[in-house]
Amino acid sequence: MRDVAAASGVSPSTVSFVLNDAPHQTISAATRERVLRAADELGYVPHGVARALREGSSRIVLLNLDPLFRGGSIDGYTRGLDDELGRHGHVLLVRRAGGSPLEPVVDAVVPRAVVNLAGIYDEWESAADGGWVNGLGAHTRSQLTHLQETGHVVVAFALPGDVEAAPFAQVRLRLARAAAASVGIVQLEVLPVPRDVESARAGVGEFLAMHPEVTAVAAFDDVVALRVLAALRALGKQVPGDLAVIGFDATEHGAYWDPPLTSVRVDAEAFGRRAARQALGLDASDVVPGPATVVAGGTA
Template sequence: MTRRRAARRVTATDVAHEAGVSQATVSYVLNDTPGQAIPEVTRQRVRAAVERLGYAPHAAARALRTGRSDVVLFVLPDWPIGPAVAAVVEGLTHGLEQRDLTLLIRRASGGRPLADLWRSLTPAAVVSLEGVADGDRHALDEHAIPLVSVPLQARVNADDGVLTVSHPAIGALQLQHLAATGHRRTGYAAPADPRVAAFRDLRLDGVRTAALDLGLADPSVREVDLTAESARSAVQAWLAESPPVTAVCAYNDDVAFAVLAGLRALGLSAPGDLSVIGVDDVPLAALAAPPLTTVRQDAGALVEHIVSAVLKAVVGEGPPPRPRSDAISLVVRESA
């Protein structure tokens, strides 16, 4: 049995030989080194050789040369990967690729120190979606690794310069829509997954504050997991209250879908028996029965701001754009 020989990696020396130039010229062209008077025809010859040979710069060598890698470490908390998080990941990947930066995702779990995730990489920057411990922040500073922190709190932090979505505003917008359509007694369908408890509490606080401001009773909170049976029990309980709940704010669209399934299991429907409003505006929201009224989060605003903050920290580009004011919006359909 013969063993296949692994294909040899194409090197900058190979490119130089193919193009008939020095290896230094190849380096100057590929890195667009300023102050080098290299004729355009030579630059084109080097780029053509790179294309023919399929040359890709070695990441480790590039890190030694520049003092950092081209990897941006995205530390993802132990959250379920729902549509909102997936949209942020996709947007960051695309946005950073446009500037020759690669997004590497690592999940933080079990109280593992942040340093365990970045020390072996020497990343160009670290992006965190949670607060960072002082020890980790100081260690990153000592190694000159920029940190772009997106705190959970609904605020724009002047030190971090990153826009965060106001989760209380999401809950308030849900309740305000239901009140504007005539509902006086509301419920809140809370998720069963403990990993999203912080987001749940912020959104529920927004619902409660809006209800108080409008002179409405505190919403009736019931946990709904992603099963029709769980939602069926919650719907029965809401309708049995005195006075009965007539509309429900769901934590997100998935929980709202469960509530709609619970209504169907009882032979009921929205909005006639119970109005339902979700959060996220996932693609299936428009295809639900009935189409789901929901709150859309503008992931693009967050992505744009994070990418700009990373570029400012890594390559010294201008300050991040001012946060947009339309980070959330109401999408009215038939369920509420």
């Protein structure tokens, strides 16, 4: 900035005023012009760190992501978030929450806001996530409603069997429990499905033996749904004849199954946009995510 000031024959203060369109400051058109040209010629770009020090926080928004958000809608969510932040001169950076604590990261970047999609969601009412976790309730309801409408009232909720999957999977399960009753599902059993193909087959087989009354499976996400489908195939079960399966998140992989996996598609990008607005303290009410839609594949 000092260089720009020198080049245009004014003080650094004036440069700052011009470049930031400072209110309550009157700058002559000639000076403004000279400063802008000098800035342009010198290729001046504001030094984000210095600015962050002065302003108290950087123009960065941090997205803290549970590793369980994989494929599917999180890409759209990220895109919406990134795009909307970009419109307001901010930048999105993603941190994959893996074990290590968030605190040092926050201290290192001093972000304008943190969109936290990892950890505990007990107070999700107040979470600045664009209503994402909150919306999951409605989407889970769509998932279960589809099963109910196709005649299933005793359902298994399949979630990842990995231990580290716990926190977020538990949230989905709670939402499913809450939704089940209100949409006419009379019984909801829990079916953990490990990642390993062999264990998954054994686990699903055992589960079905113990719960012959279950006629359909609603999965945590498409990945888990595909594990279930693979297990059922190995067990010689017909889908949806013997058991219906519905995924969640409508990933590419579900479409390659035969028959294609029925799943729930979420308007993730709009949620991302909302999250961006909220993070910056702007009005988010004009961004309205579309409802979750069931992508009929043939497995449910």
